[in-house]
Amino acid sequence: MDRIRLALVGCGGMGTRHLYGMKELALTSLNNVELVALCDIRQENADMAATEAEKLFGHRPATFTDMETMRRHLPDLDAVSVVTDPAFHHTVACQALELGLHVMVEKPMAITVGACRRMMDAAHKNRRILSVAENYRRDPSARLIRYVLDNRLLGKPYLAWLHALSPGNGIFITPWRHLKAKGGPVLDMGIHYTDLIRYQLGEVTEVYADARLIENVRYKPPSIGDTYAFYQNRHKAMPDTVPADAEDVSAALLRMADGFTVNWIMGYGGSGGISGEMILCQEGRIETYGTRGGKAVLQRNGEEKRTHEQTLELAPGFSLEPLAAHFFPNRITDGNADWRLIALEYHELGEAILKNRRIEVDGTEGMKDIAVVYAILESSLAGRAVTLKEIESCALYDYQREIDDALGLE
Secondary structure, three states, rough: OOOEEEEEEEEOOHHHHHHHHHHHHOOOOOOEEEEEEEOOOOOOHHHHHHHHHHHHHOOOOEEEEOOOHHHHOOOOOEEEEEOOOHHHHHHHHHHHHHOOOOOEEEEOOOOOOOHHHHHHHHHHOOOOOOOEOOOHHHHHHHHHHHHHHHOOOOOOOOEEEEEEEEOOOOOOOHHHOOHHHHOOHHHHHHHHHHHHHHHOOOOEEEEEEEEEOOOOOEEOOOOOOOHHHHHHHHHHOOOOOEEEEOEEEEEEEEEEEOOOOOEEEEEEOOOOOOOEEEEOOOOEOOOOOOOOOOOOOEOOOOOOEOHHHHHHHOOOOOOOOOOHHHHOOOOOOOHHHHHHHHHHHHHHHHHHHHHHOOOOEEHHHHHHHHHHHHHHHHHHHHHHOEEEHHOOOOOOOOHHHHHHHOOOOO
């Protein structure tokens, strides 16, 4: 079977997760990706990832500290997967595209809408594929809910909400996630949710929001859940406190193209929290948008609540793509969802390069997801409702301009 030759750029914690995703793909008969190189500006990170890759794949990929050198040494390289800090996504992706390489980039696609547009222009100019690794929508739970909505099994939606606010002042995974110039928690966490809202309910047209910074100092947690060596080493080296300047609590009303609204409360900070997801339809309700490792839950009016398995009985025509069906033969997720959803992203990239398959979350989709997040932040700063046309065209750019200036984006 033909395979693309791929390099991983960014060998931190998320990069390690990507190695395990590629391993899941390699274990199948549909594998179409060969990892040939690792690139990181810190040689020690690349070496650590190479050691992990050697354990997983039985061979040690070449390591590099810059892409131009990597490209010269590997002239038959097809693509790169960009897994750096979000503030550098546009720089790395645009350089790779200019070097003639196809690109998959982790979420969020870029640090601002303007940076997204730079990446889209570079992909168009160089006639290369630009894919965004947004994985939640690929879970069987999200696919099943999309099927229920598309086929109007509960009628049309008329109201929805998404609440994901956690209290506290701990450092969320890494200190940079609390800095405005690095993205901040509303972007870093919220991007999954804006993608799911758009995937399930269509386009957002208008936003009215409030966003605030509650915790201006963050504290090192006593432990970290991720067991990867990179995460553990980084936690040991983490300072006890770090300053924070990015908004950590947000509330918004999102007006959808179909006219109904989605109530949004999201963030990580403050003295209280709320969680819950709901899509209200004319003939029932859906209690989740779907998520990585999740299960669909719905209830028809006048009936008992249905589990994911019971919901499948309502949808006999529901199916998954071949690789997803291999990973999830019962059309329900399992404990290996994270790695397997990453494997689906890589397989799609390989199919797009080898067979001209359509990329599901391309540059336009990735930019629109980011635009909804920044509509929330721009609306809060402007003190008024904003349209997505204003945000996507960069006509309203006051909040993001400060980020661009800090990063030297003209």
